[in-house]
Amino acid sequence: MSDFPPYPSGLRLSGRHVLVVGGGHVAQRRIPSLIAAGADVHVVAPEVTPAIEGLVGSGEVTWHQRSYQVADLDPAWYVIAVTDDRVVNDEISDACEERRLFCVRSDDATLGSAWTPAVGRHAGVTVAVLGNRDPRRSASVRDEILTGLRDGSISARHHRERTPGVTLVGGGPGDPELISIAGRKALMEADVVVADRLAPRELLGDLPADVELIDVAKLPRGRSAQQEEINRLIVEHALAGKRVVRFKGGDNFVFGRGYEEILACREAGVPVEVIPGLTSPVAVPAIAGIPVTHRGVTHEFSVVSGHLPPGHPESLVDYTALARMQGTVVVMMGVQNAPAIAEALVSGGRPASTPVAVVCDGTMPTERTVLATLGTLAERLDAEQVRPPAIIVIGEVVRVAHPDGFPA
Numbered sequence: 001m002s003d004f005p006p007y008p009s010g011l012r013l014s015g016r017h018v019l020v021v022g023g024g025h026v027a028q029r030r031i032p033s034l035i036a037a038g039a040d041v042h043v044v045a046p047e048v049t050p051a052i053e054g055l056v057g058s059g060e061v062t063w064h065q066r067s068y069q070v071a072d073l074d075p076a077w078y079v080i081a082v083t084d085d086r087v088v089n090d091e092i093s094d095a096c097e098e099r100r101l102f103c104v105r106s107d108d109a110t111l112g113s114a115w116t117p118a119v120g121r122h123a124g125v126t127v128a129v130l131g132n133r134d135p136r137r138s139a140s141v142r143d144e145i146l147t148g149l150r151d152g153s154i155s156a157r158h159h160r161e162r163t164p165g166v167t168l169v170g171g172g173p174g175d176p177e178l179i180s181i182a183g184r185k186a187l188m189e190a191d192v193v194v195a196d197r198l199a200p201r202e203l204l205g206d207l208p209a210d211v212e213l214i215d216v217a218k219l220p221r222g223r224s225a226q227q228e229e230i231n232r233l234i235v236e237h238a239l240a241g242k243r244v245v246r247f248k249g250g251d252n253f254v255f256g257r258g259y260e261e262i263l264a265c266r267e268a269g270v271p272v273e274v275i276p277g278l279t280s281p282v283a284v285p286a287i288a289g290i291p292v293t294h295r296g297v298t299h300e301f302s303v304v305s306g307h308l309p310p311g312h313p314e315s316l317v318d319y320t321a322l323a324r325m326q327g328t329v330v331v332m333m334g335v336q337n338a339p340a341i342a343e344a345l346v347s348g349g350r351p352a353s354t355p356v357a358v359v360c361d362g363t364m365p366t367e368r369t370v371l372a373t374l375g376t377l378a379e380r381l382d383a384e385q386v387r388p389p390a391i392i393v394i395g396e397v398v399r400v401a402h403p404d405g406f407p408a
């Protein structure tokens with residue numbers, strides 16, 4: 001047998017007769033991918049495993065319950081010899097050789113004329129790896145490639161069928177592992193990425209070199225003008241035929257002004273989609289070990305923006321109602337106004353002893369949790385020099401996570 005490498009080929013087996021001789025575990029492992037390729041699978045064997053019998057029962061393979069005979073090769077396009085009898089396998093592969101039929105042998109690959117690669121599929125791409133007859137090596141290379149395709153670290157950009165438009169992608173709380181698979185894929189397929197300050201930075205480092213990155217944290221301040229500029233940017237690039245990803249921390253619809261961008265796209269007739277992200281008011285406490293609900297402790301949680309102090313004429317948060325509720329309150333953008341928020345909750349009826357956890361820089365190397373109560377929050381934030389971004393969790397769930405942090 002030669003030492004030349006194999007010549008890879010994508011066999012299109014749909015509707016074609018494939019002969020599998022043998023009904024044991026090796027046959028069982030090979031048959032599903034033949035079925036998936038649409039092959040007309042015929043198994044010749046006196047006995048088969050229960051799994052193969054199941055496939056026979058469901059009509060996915062045809063079973064000829066007997067020993068192999070050379071006439072079995074007549075209708076076949078492709079042959080897999082997987083009996084446990086070497087002599088029979090020899091007989092099959094020799095007969096195939098004579099008839100110029102490709103034959104796979106599981107007992108001794110060097111005696112076959114075809115090898116079965118380790119195979120995986122992702123989003124219409126078939127990956128097949130031939131690891132020089134080391135099946136574990138092939139399988140592990142295949143797995144690495146599939147993982148890369150799934151998480152987007154290997155880019156499988158569509159070069160045909162690319163439609164321009166805008167995709168809002170939520171990047172999660174910061175750790176690059178916490179973006180969704182769909183989000184990562186959209187990033188890797190983008191032509192232009194418009195990113196915020198809180199969008200997971202590390203993921204931007206992985207972008208293909210030809211992707212244009214626009215960092216809107218650098219746009220001049222002055223809030224509404226900035227948002228208008230972002231709307232203008234994404235629409236303009238999409239109208240120029242680009243795939244635009246609007247990339248934010250957490251979820252774009254949670255205090256992310258995402259829907260304003262949707263409206264701007266619709267108004268301009270630009271197709272727009274949304275890929276949700278893990279939102280920080282749930283994910284950051286979770287990473288810090290604090291559940292936002294716990295059976296028997298709270299049946300509700302409220303997420304509020306603390307960017308305006310209680311009583312501010314433009315504030316849309318009803319602190320009186322929040323104070324009367326019993327559940328967890330999660331405050332975002334609230335570091336500056338936390339003292340006033342704690343005061344409003346206490347004067348509305350929440351006990352000053354209510355446990356509070358402030359989780360700063362969630363999922364980042366500098367992450368830390370500062371414990372306090374509603375009564376001590378102002379003082380603790382000051383003493384610990386807490387700076388945004390931080391998530392403030394208020395309620396008995398904090399005691400569940402930190403039973404020793406609070407006197408009973």
Ligand code: SAH
Nearest residue numbers: 250251254256279280332333361362389390
């Ligand atoms: N769209 C984002 C929130 C944007 S508002 C989301 O869904 O998570 C910005 C606020 O989110 C910050 O002020 C802070 O309260 C919170 N935040 C976001 N990421 C955070 C993180 N990694 N750690 C702590 N707080 C975070």
